[in-house]
Amino acid sequence: MLIGVFSLAGAQAAQAAQAAATATAPSPAAPRPPVSADDPAGAGGARREIRAQLKPLHYTTLAAEIGARIRALPVSEGGRFRQGQPLVNFDCSLQQAQVNKARAAVDAANTTWQANQRLNELKSVSTVELNVSHADLAKAQADLAAEAAVVRKCTIVAPFPGRVATQKVREDQFVQPGQALLDIIDDSSLDLEFLVPSRWLIWMKPDQHFQVQIDETGKTYPARIKQIGASVDPVSQSIKVTAVIDGHFPELMAGMSGLVLLSPAAAGH
Structure with missing residues (x-):
């Protein structure tokens, strides 16, 4: 009979301890609200720093x-x-000298071309020689344009x-x-x-x-x-x-x- 009393008292004590533990246990955290367009960091959160x-x-x-x-x-x-x-x-002294040289070549080629034109009027020059002198003038003019383009890059x-x-x-x-x-x-x-x-x-x-x-x-x-x-x-x-x-x-x-x-x-x- 005494053993039964002790068993009942032990059971009651265990039930009381379990109830106390349940009462003092922390409740689970509430889920975080979803992020919305009006709150880029989430509801209640700090706004994102841009x-x-x-x-x-x-x-x-x-x-x-x-x-x-x-x-x-x-x-x-x-x-x-x-x-x-x-x-x-x-400092483009060398490039400017190249321009002066190309300009002189144009003058020489132009003189030859004009002379051949006059000789052609007198039928004293061949067509080939006339065409070659014209091509030499065109080449000299192209060389002058190229050298002048380089000088423009000097500034x-x-x-x-x-x-x-x-x-x-x-x-x-x-x-x-x-x-x-x-x-x-x-x-x-x-x-x-x-x-x-x-x-x-x-x-x-x-x-x-x-x-x-x-x-x-x-x-x-x-x-x-x-x-x-x-x-x-x-x-x-x-x-x-x-x-x-x-x-x-x-x-x-x-x-x-x-x-x-x-x-x-x-x-x-």
């Missing part, structure tokens, strides 16, 4: 087309220039107005054909390039206005979407967007970066 970089309207690298010594670099690094202004002058002019971003060579340096000389940019208008989630395409449109906060200045500037990329990256599910800064702000420079303040809520969605 970074952008300022790029010039036009930019290129000027290279040498001939092998020659640099005589002058009229615009220093960081300096501004006008369209058509000389940026690199080469590199600016293809657009802007600034010298990087000067890769120095005066009196001899350069080879194809060697990079200057990096130039047109910063009269600055573009913004950034990547956004591809699902933003349902509300993001060209000419849409937004704000961008530039890190280097700590200020916010107006911007406008200029172009949306033609294809979506299948891995990141993002698309490239090009925008333009609305207005001229002297403190902004190419290469600066910042935060794009663009979202479905800001777009009115």
